[in-house]
Amino acid sequence: MTQSVVVQVGQCGNQVGCRFWDLALREHAAVNKKGIYDEALSSFFRNVDTRSGDNGRDIYKGKICSLKARALLIDMEEGVVNEILQGPLRDVFDSKQLITDVSGSGNNWAVGHKIYGCQYRENIVEKLRKTAEHCDCLQCFFIIHSMGGGTGSGLGTFVLNLLEEEFPEVYRFVTSVYPSGEDDVITSPYNSVLAMKELNEHADCVLPIENESLFEIVNKIHQMINSGKLGATVKQNSLVTSSAGSAKALQEKPFDAMNNIVANLLLNLTSSARFEGSLNMDLNEISMNLVPFPRLHYLVSSLTPLYTLADVNVPSRRLDQMFSDAFSRDHQLIQADPKHSLYLACALLVRGNVQVSDLRRNIERLKPSLHFVSWNQEGWKTGLCSVPPVGHSHSLLALANNTCVKPTFIELKDRFMKLYKKKAHLHHYLQIDGMEQSCFLEAISSLSDLIEEYNELDATRGGPRIDPSRLKIAV
Amino acid sequence: MSIVTVQLGQCGNQIGQEVFSALCSDIRGTHGLCSEKENESYQDSCKERFFCDEESAVPVARAVLVDMEPKVISQTLSVAARSGHWKYSSHSHFCQKQGSGNNWANGYSVHGPRHKEAIMNLVQKEAEKCDRLGGFFTIMSMAGGTGSGLGAFVTQCLRDAFPTSFILNHVVWPYGTGEVIVQNYNSVLTLSHLYHSSDALLVHENDVIHKICAQLMNIKQISFRDVNQVIAHQLGSVFQPTHTAGGGSGYSRNPLGELMESLVPHPEFRMLGLRNIPQMPESSLPYSTFSWPGLIKHLRQMLIANAQMEEGIDWQVRPPHPSSIPSTNKPLHFNTSIANLVILRGKDVHSVDLGSFQDPSLYTSWLNPQDAFNAWKTPRAFNKYEKSAALVSNSQFLLKPLDSIVGKAWNMFASKAYLHQYAKFGIQEEDFLDCFTTLEQVISSYTNL
Numbered sequence: 069m070t071q072s073v074v075v076q077v078g079q080c081g082n083q084v085g086c087r088f089w090d091l092a093l094r095e096h097a098a099v100n101k102k103g104i105y106d107e108a109l110s111s112f113f114r115n116v117d118t119r120s121g122d123n124g125r126d127i128y129k130g131k132i133c134s135l136k137a138r139a140l141l142i143d144m145e146e147g148v149v150n151e152i153l154q155g156p157l158r159d160v161f162d163s164k165q166l167i168t169d170v171s172g173s174g175n176n177w178a179v180g181h182k183i184y185g186c187q188y189r190e191n192i193v194e195k196l197r198k199t200a201e202h203c204d205c206l207q208c209f210f211i212i213h214s215m216g217g218g219t220g221s222g223l224g225t226f227v228l229n230l231l232e233e234e235f236p237e238v239y240r241f242v243t244s245v246y247p248s249g250e251d252d253v254i255t256s257p258y259n260s261v262l263a264m265k266e267l268n269e270h271a272d273c274v275l276p277i278e279n280e281s282l283f284e285i286v287n288k289i290h291q292m293i294n295s296g297k298l299g300a301t302v303k304q305n306s307l308v309t310s311s312a313g314s315a316k317a318l319q320e321k322p323f324d325a326m327n328n329i330v331a332n333l334l335l336n337l338t339s340s341a342r343f344e345g346s347l348n349m350d351l352n353e354i355s356m357n358l359v360p361f362p363r364l365h366y367l368v369s370s371l372t373p374l375y376t377l378a379d380v381n382v383p384s385r386r387l388d389q390m391f392s393d394a395f396s397r398d399h400q401l402i403q404a405d406p407k408h409s410l411y412l413a414c415a416l417l418v419r420g421n422v423q424v425s426d427l428r429r430n431i432e433r434l435k436p437s438l439h440f441v442s443w444n445q446e447g448w449k450t451g452l453c454s455v456p457p458v459g460h461s462h463s464l465l466a467l468a469n470n471t472c473v474k475p476t477f478i479e480l481k482d483r484f485m486k487l488y489k490k491k492a493h494l495h496h497y498l499q500i501d502g503m504e505q506s507c508f509l510e511a512i513s514s515l516s517d518l519i520e521e522y523n524e525l526d527a528t529r530g531g532p533r534i535d536p537s538r539l540k541i542a543v
Numbered sequence: 544m545s546i547v548t549v550q551l552g553q554c555g556n557q558i559g560q561e562v563f564s565a566l567c568s569d570i571r572g573t574h575g576l577c578s579e580k581e582n583e584s585y586q587d588s589c590k591e592r593f594f595c596d597e598e599s600a601v602p603v604a605r606a607v608l609v610d611m612e613p614k615v616i617s618q619t620l621s622v623a624a625r626s627g628h629w630k631y632s633s634h635s636h637f638c639q640k641q642g643s644g645n646n647w648a649n650g651y652s653v654h655g656p657r658h659k660e661a662i663m664n665l666v667q668k669e670a671e672k673c674d675r676l677g678g679f680f681t682i683m684s685m686a687g688g689t690g691s692g693l694g695a696f697v698t699q700c701l702r703d704a705f706p707t708s709f710i711l712n713h714v715v716w717p718y719g720t721g722e723v724i725v726q727n728y729n730s731v732l733t734l735s736h737l738y739h740s741s742d743a744l745l746v747h748e749n750d751v752i753h754k755i756c757a758q759l760m761n762i763k764q765i766s767f768r769d770v771n772q773v774i775a776h777q778l779g780s781v782f783q784p785t786h787t788a789g790g791g792s793g794y795s796r797n798p799l800g801e802l803m804e805s806l807v808p809h810p811e812f813r814m815l816g817l818r819n820i821p822q823m824p825e826s827s828l829p830y831s832t833f834s835w836p837g838l839i840k841h842l843r844q845m846l847i848a849n850a851q852m853e854e855g856i857d858w859q860v861r862p863p864h865p866s867s868i869p870s871t872n873k874p875l876h877f878n879t880s881i882a883n884l885v886i887l888r889g890k891d892v893h894s895v896d897l898g899s900f901q902d903p904s905l906y907t908s909w910l911n912p913q914d915a916f917n918a919w920k921t922p923r924a925f926n927k928y929e930k931s932a933a934l935v936s937n938s939q940f941l942l943k944p945l946d947s948i949v950g951k952a953w954n955m956f957a958s959k960a961y962l963h964q965y966a967k968f969g970i971q972e973e974d975f976l977d978c979f980t981t982l983e984q985v986i987s988s989y990t991n992l
Contacts, residue, residue, distance in 0.1 A: 069613055070641045107613070205640035344614050346767040347722065348553055352644030353688075357724040360960035412960075413724050425753070425765035431720055443958040446951070448721035449645075452767075536957035538950065539979055541987040 069107035070207035078220025088331040173218025178500035180222020216247030216256030225266035257483035282326035306459025349451025357449040391430035409472035415449040420462025544677030552690025561775035588784035588794040608636035643688025648968035650692020678709030678799035686717035686726035695736040709799040727952035735978035785919035816940030862904035880938035889930035
């Protein structure tokens with residue numbers, strides 16, 4: 069069994085990360101009734117003997133003493149991290165896992181990447197090494213951050229670079245929250261495009277998230293609960309947006325509901341690596357199957373179900389509905405239209421009491437309405453994990469490598485160009501040591517190349533299918 | 544003689560456990576329908592072949608379990624132990640912490656060499672426990688990373704370490720519509736490598752077994768466990784003890800050797816398909832009666848029409864007329880055989896007329912029909928079926944599926960998709976091309992039968 073380390077950077081990263089740890093504890097508590105520290109738990113948590121104070125040794129087997137998250141919390145302001153340390157999760161984190169400063173990055177990627185990056189490099193490397201040392205077999209780093217600000221975007225991508233240098237064999241999965249069009253941070257296009265270049269070059273997989281989608285999901289759930297349709301009662305802890313049953317239940321804050329969705333995404337992504345099933349899907353398999361070309365590693369995710377009704381019996385029809393929902397836009401975590409674009413690859417990670425025949429039936433059913441690239445007509449990767457998430461009898465996470473991310477990137481590029489043409493706010497960046505015009509040019513060029521790669525694939529769509537001729541053997 | 548089973552990867556281990564479970568439950572069953580003496584002889588032979596009598600209350604499977612991550616092996620060991628009737632040795636497994644990531648190159652080029660010594664030590668130990676080693680039976684899928692890549696490497700190691708032993712690879716072919724996106728690459732790499740080190744490949748296709756579960760076994764929500772149990776039943780029907788023709792009294796002592804001798808006359812032709820009838824839900828068994836002529840007739844037609852199960856057989860397909868020009872005039876859907884082996888188990892087995900399988904028009908002209916066809920029999924019924932017949936065939940059974948896999952892999956290869964993932968671990972485009980060439984040769988050979 070392998071371990072993963074979460075690196076949460078910036079305000080967004082830490083708020084989402086906080087929700088992740090909370091829900092992870094809730095999930096393991098539901099599965100692990102005997103309080104024994106098992107391999108599943110060890111993938112994200114250390115078991116520390118805290119009787120002798122904070123420097124306790126790790127306990128590898130036996131009863132759970134004190135669980136510590138395998139995480140690094142980085143923020144250049146203290147507010148968010150301090151709140152975490154004073155909240156119900158304070159015991160899950162070690163003071164040695166924090167890197168904070170006071171003044172923040174001013175929504176400036178260059179401040180985050182160049183100034184703080186430089187300043188905190190040694191510190192970050194040391195703490196990463198420490199965390200890695202506690203791992204028997206470290207498989208993956210999960211970075212959580214936003215793209216539009218300064219710390220998450222700038223320092224977050226600096227850390228991404230560092231991870232590649234210091235731990236080249238460990239996978240880097242990045243969960244990035246992309247800014248929306250009406251983002252109130254004016255320089256978010258600059259920050260995002262500068263960060264994109266780093267993601268293009270150093271990440272193994274990126275899961276882009278858009279607040280708009282999260283917001284719509286939250287609204288949909290509110291409506292569902294408040295409509296009181298047919299007197300249906302919803303199981304509270306089954307809501308993809310809820311923290312019910314976890315440590316934090318009583319203190320929900322505005323972004324908590326949205327952040328819980330992202331936390332659930334990460335839990336479902338790693339479920340087959342942590343728990344048993346009839347067809348396991350490990351993290352390295354996700355990267356292997358979903359990334360046909362090195363830079364095309366942006367995956368559209370969708371989660372179902374969003375809630376469970378309180379009645380227990382779920383007939384098979386509901387199961388099929390779950391599959392259909394995964395391919396509907398209101399379950400996606402970004403605003404995109406995969407059905408009308410080209411699939412390069414698609415992964416379905418099912419949890420709970422679902423068997424291979426259910427999976428096959430639904431793939432056959434949905435296939436005709438989806439367009440797959442000509443060289444990957446049957447490009448499905450599937451996983452069956454026996455353990456369902458809290459509050460559900462089964463769930464599905466769909467990850468698609470689809471050209472529908474192209475419009476998102478094109479929009480980002482347009483917003484960037486609007487500002488850049490007028491050189492608006494540019495001086496804030498260029499005055500930073502190490503930042504030059506060329507940084508901007510390289511970044512926009514990297515993004516353009518990426519868009520072009522997607523264009524080339526889109527161009528293959530719809531044309532006559534000519535299979536390449538096979539090797540001929542002399543008889 | 545004893546057979547050492549090597550279970551590789553998730554699929555290999557899951558199936559292996561079902562196989563030993565089926566073998567064990569068969570010998571413990573009271574449905575032998577034969578004399579006590581016969582039954583005892585059968586049990587002893589099976590035990591010698593597959594189990595070891597170490598100081599243990601229950602028989603210990605002669606198996607080595609290999610996987611690159613721990614979850615499946617630990618599950619396999621515990622399920623076996625929980626049965627209370629057999630178990631695996633506690634020292635016969637090897638696992639690591641991180642899987643192969645569905646990457647054949649990772650399994651073959653990284654995990655293989657790294658863990659060769661440890662794995663071969665376990666195999667050596669198991670081999671030494673056998674009074675007489677009859678050969679190796681490896682179980683793997685070709686779609687993933689460990690079973691396929693590490694499996695191909697281990698097979699090579701087995702060949703190097705035991706040059707005179709028989710090696711039979713049981714390979715599971717994945718569903719056509721994806722379990723793993725790079726499954727066709729992994730399959731091409733696996734099959735071409737196995738062709739060079741193995742004696743024969745015995746193939747099961749998930750699609751076919753799935754249909755059997757759906758249409759014959761009437762299972763509504765088919766799970767991998769159901770699929771694996773059907774596979775285990777079919778394997779058991781081949782490898783449980785039998786009397787071979789002319790072997791005198793007593794059960795055959797060299798099943799793998801005899802299998803190879805009967806079915807693999809030429810090294811270019813190593814792909815064996817397996818059919819087994821009848822197949823039905825256990826609850827229907829008491830209400831069904833079978834006749835040998837009926838079973839033989841169906842099995843023969845399944846052979847020549849390339850039917851995957853006993854429902855939906857195309858009875859229009861006939862062997863070509865003996866006076867017609869060979870090769871070019873064969874009816875399109877006719878499945879030409881190189882060699883066939885029929886295994887019969889149950890009541891009145893000695894009275895069965897197998898003349899229809901010796902019809903020369905079923906075969907290529909290289910072997911005498913007497914040599915192209917062999918039969919193994921035992922009056923001892925298998926797994927509650929009063930009469931059952933299995934067919935292991937070296938014929939064009941697998942030609943179409945193989946061609947399909949190679950076609951899809953080639954299509955993907957032409958676009959260069961995913962190649963960087965293999966290059967990372969040392970498998971380059973040239974290596975792929977070599978594998979494609981090997982398999983195109985195999986396809987061409989089987990096509991021109």
